[in-house]
Amino acid sequence: MAKNAVNSAVFVPKQKFSLKKTFQNNLGFFFILPWLIGFLVFRLYPFASSLVYSFTDFHLFTGIHETGFMNYKEIFTSDKILKALRVTFKYSFITVPLKLTAALFIAYILNFKIKGVNLFRTAYYIPSILGGSVAIAVLWKAIFRDDGLVNTMLGFFGVEGPHWLSDPKYALVIICLLRVWQFGSAMVIFLAALKNVPAELYEAASIDGAGKWRQFFKITVPMITPVIFYNLVTQLCQAFQEFNGPYIITHGGPRNSTTLMSLLVYNSAFQSHEMGLASAMAWVMFIIVMVLTGIAFWSQKHWVYYSDEDGR
Amino acid sequence: MKKFKKVVALCLACTMVLSLAACGKKNSSSNTTTKEEGTTETTTEGTTTEGSKDQVTIKLSWWGGDERHTATIDAVNKFMELNQDIKVEMDYGAWTGWEDKMSTAFFSKTAADVNQINWNWITSFSSDGSAFLDLNEVKDTLDLSKFSQAALDQCVVADSLQAVPVSMTGRIFYFNKSTFDKAGIAVPTSLEELKTAGQTFKDTLGDDYYPLALGEYDRMILMVYYLESVYGKNWVENGTLNYTNEEIQTGIDFIQSLEDAHVTPSIQTILGDGAESLDKNPKWMEGTYAGIFEWDSSATKFRDALNEGQEFVVGDYFKDMGEYQGGFSKVSLAFAISKDTKYPEQCARLINFLLNEDEGVAIMGSQRGIPLSASALAYCQNNNLLDATVAEANSKIIAWTGFALDPTFEDAKLKGTDGTYYDAFQGLSYGEYDSAKASQVLADGINEVLGK
Numbered sequence: 001m002a003k004n005a006v007n008s009a010v011f012v013p014k015q016k017f018s019l020k021k022t023f024q025n026n027l028g029f030f031f032i033l034p035w036l037i038g039f040l041v042f043r044l045y046p047f048a049s050s051l052v053y054s055f056t057d058f059h060l061f062t063g064i065h066e067t068g069f070m071n072y073k074e075i076f077t078s079d080k081i082l083k084a085l086r087v088t089f090k091y092s093f094i095t096v097p098l099k100l101t102a103a104l105f106i107a108y109i110l111n112f113k114i115k116g117v118n119l120f121r122t123a124y125y126i127p128s129i130l131g132g133s134v135a136i137a138v139l140w141k142a143i144f145r146d147d148g149l150v151n152t153m154l155g156f157f158g159v160e161g162p163h164w165l166s167d168p169k170y171a172l173v174i175i176c177l178l179r180v181w182q183f184g185s186a187m188v189i190f191l192a193a194l195k196n197v198p199a200e201l202y203e204a205a206s207i208d209g210a211g212k213w214r215q216f217f218k219i220t221v222p223m224i225t226p227v228i229f230y231n232l233v234t235q236l237c238q239a240f241q242e243f244n245g246p247y248i249i250t251h252g253g254p255r256n257s258t259t260l261m262s263l264l265v266y267n268s269a270f271q272s273h274e275m276g277l278a279s280a281m282a283w284v285m286f287i288i289v290m291v292l293t294g295i296a297f298w299s300q301k302h303w304v305y306y307s308d309e310d311g312r
Numbered sequence: 313m314k315k316f317k318k319v320v321a322l323c324l325a326c327t328m329v330l331s332l333a334a335c336g337k338k339n340s341s342s343n344t345t346t347k348e349e350g351t352t353e354t355t356t357e358g359t360t361t362e363g364s365k366d367q368v369t370i371k372l373s374w375w376g377g378d379e380r381h382t383a384t385i386d387a388v389n390k391f392m393e394l395n396q397d398i399k400v401e402m403d404y405g406a407w408t409g410w411e412d413k414m415s416t417a418f419f420s421k422t423a424a425d426v427n428q429i430n431w432n433w434i435t436s437f438s439s440d441g442s443a444f445l446d447l448n449e450v451k452d453t454l455d456l457s458k459f460s461q462a463a464l465d466q467c468v469v470a471d472s473l474q475a476v477p478v479s480m481t482g483r484i485f486y487f488n489k490s491t492f493d494k495a496g497i498a499v500p501t502s503l504e505e506l507k508t509a510g511q512t513f514k515d516t517l518g519d520d521y522y523p524l525a526l527g528e529y530d531r532m533i534l535m536v537y538y539l540e541s542v543y544g545k546n547w548v549e550n551g552t553l554n555y556t557n558e559e560i561q562t563g564i565d566f567i568q569s570l571e572d573a574h575v576t577p578s579i580q581t582i583l584g585d586g587a588e589s590l591d592k593n594p595k596w597m598e599g600t601y602a603g604i605f606e607w608d609s610s611a612t613k614f615r616d617a618l619n620e621g622q623e624f625v626v627g628d629y630f631k632d633m634g635e636y637q638g639g640f641s642k643v644s645l646a647f648a649i650s651k652d653t654k655y656p657e658q659c660a661r662l663i664n665f666l667l668n669e670d671e672g673v674a675i676m677g678s679q680r681g682i683p684l685s686a687s688a689l690a691y692c693q694n695n696n697l698l699d700a701t702v703a704e705a706n707s708k709i710i711a712w713t714g715f716a717l718d719p720t721f722e723d724a725k726l727k728g729t730d731g732t733y734y735d736a737f738q739g740l741s742y743g744e745y746d747s748a749k750a751s752q753v754l755a756d757g758i759n760e761v762l763g764k
Contacts, residue, residue, distance in 0.1 A: 060419045061437050080730065145586025166583035168742075251729040254583050255738055259730055270412035271724040273419075273436070 060273035071280030107190035128184030168257035374428035441470035450660035479681030481644030482709035485627030491602035541638030548718035608705035732757025
């Protein structure tokens with residue numbers, strides 16, 4: 001057997017090097033080269049170097065004087081950073097479920113054959129495009145300031161509205177709302193998934209006497225769990241990286257109640273110029289997101305239904 | 313067909329790469345124009361002899377408002393007209409985010425050749441003299457004799473004159489006289505009158521009216537002014553905080569007393585207004601907040617923000633604050649030449665034109681405050697180019713203030729929105745800190761920055 005293999009290797013004719021053929025064989029590589037260069041230079045290199053910097057006291061203008069775990073020690077002993085971590089968790093655990101619920105609910109409604117449905121779909125998607133722009137921040141402030149739209153409307157009913165922007169109890173809620181309001185992209189993905197649920201399942205359920213709610217929870221939700229899972233993971237990653245909302249609306253205040261980790265990373269890096277500390281905070285965030293994503297992936301065997309794998 | 317597809321795909325890929333390369337082309341003459349905050353504009357407009365053999369290109373960067381942009385662009389165009397061997401590219405934008413942008417530019421050695429800088433940038437970016445050129449090297453071109461030695465000394469760090477100061481600035485009271493008239497009282501000239509005004513405003517105009525609005529950083533500066541008036545010593549001396557915790561606590565109590573006496577609204581009230589800054593706060597515009605404690609160079613911004621029919625006046629320093637004349641003045645901003653520039657002499661010519669020469673000064677006027685250059689000041693005065701309000705405020709500040717300011721006072725770790733000043737004064741105003749705790753927070757934060 002081995003002898004045959006050797007013989008067959010011997011009889012393979014020597015291939016002549018051809019530039020044209022090599023070029024053709026590697027054409028795909030050339031196509032992705034622009035992306036690859038961008039990835040290596042602008043993603044992988046900063047990613048790797050930030051890990052190195054995280055173990056130094058790298059200051060933008062005074063350089064590196066010390067190496068070790070001091071940044072990580074500071075992260076887990078500084079009240080300000082620990083508070084930012086707590087706020088980030090709170091923010092993520094409020095926004096992700098709310099956003100997914102809102103997106104699924106609206107997608108479910110927009111899946112019905114109602115008049116002007118395309119107009120509604122567009123209207124609900126627009127906030128995702130506008131996102132955390134300066135214009136939206138101004139709008140948000142106008143709505144939620146002490147004498148803003150919301151409190152004025154509450155005033156009509158004799159209710160004195162709270163200090164939405166300046167009370168630490170409510171400020172985070174306002175930032176969360178901005179995020180939840182941008183449910184359009186998740187909604188579009190849900191809408192696509194809902195359209196793929198076989199109609200015969202609903203027909204069979206109707207014949208068996210199942211109502212709309214039962215159909216929703218027993219057919220729709222299980223059938224779109226892969227998409228729910230996808231949206232959950234992507235939204236979780238995005239929530240932990242949220243920056244625009246607190247940066248442009250509250251600047252992290254009042255009393256650091258809306259200071260998310262991303263804001264602290266930015267302030268440390270570009271205002272205090274402490275790149276070492278900023279890198280360490282970014283890596284802590286990365287590890288947290290990775291662990292949560294890992295948990296989500298581990299948990300999917302308990303609740304995500306893949307129809308092409310015999311149910312699981 | 314398959315081959316054709318490949319060729320098309322390759323062409324598309326090449327086009328993409330080339331277009332990306334074009335985006336990053338240096339010396340681009342394309343304008344990216346927007347006046348929104350946080351965005352910048354790069355332009356090379358002007359009358360130049362394109363392609364001239366001996367022409368060199370330098371870049372000037374600054375931040376500011378539209379009026380400053382217009383004046384500086386006009387002045388630079390005039391400079392290029394008179395100096396056809398120099399082409400000046402301009403990079404300018406609003407203050408928001410500008411410092412962050414410049415810090416990375418200086419770090420990555422991509423900063424402009426000539427930069428308008430904040431005074432504390434000298435110590436922040438170039439404490440060892442590595443970022444900015446020693447201007448003594450170009451003193452044959454840049455006439456430094458027009459500036460007082462005391463002003464120049466403020467820009468000397470690491471034995472190097474790293475920038476030339478454009479103007480001096482300080483904080484002073486400004487009042488909306490119309491609101492005081494409505495309340496039936498005169499604009500306050502003493503601390504006692506200010507405190508009385510708080511109660512009068514409340515009684516006659518309502519709970520929403522205050523004679524003075526102070527944000528967190530304003531409170532810090534006012535507190536230092538108060539402490540200097542009481543104790544007669546610099547806030548920081550030889551790199552050491554010059555006040556004990558008990559003394560700082562006196563200042564904190566003073567600030568809190570203003571809030572308690574309805575002189576200034578709480579921080580929560582100001583944040584609840586939802587305005588980006590006081591000059592954009594509708595309550596300032598309509599006169600509900602009738603006073604501020606601001607830089608002289610900010611006077612026009614606040615004055616112009618007022619609704620029509622309201623009178624904006626410069627206040628006086630309060631003589632009953634203490635035994636001493638508290639308060640400080642500092643270099644408001646300066647021009648510096650990047651150490652990496654290839655054309656230091658040409659950069660010096662540009663700065664000299666903008667700060668000392670009649671043609672430049674005539675266009676620039678008081679867009680960067682009251683000029684420190686003796687020749688520029690004389691020209692502006694003779695030709696009535698100074699804004700009357702700014703000039704009045706500046707003369708009062710220069711006449712009154714005598715204390716020195718340490719550059720670390722403006723360190724981002726202290727004055728940033730997550731910094732020590734915000735923490736101490738927000739904590740106090742929100743009732744989370746008592747005055748002892750707030751003074752401790754302040755002292756700890758400042759000592760950390762000072763490296764103590």
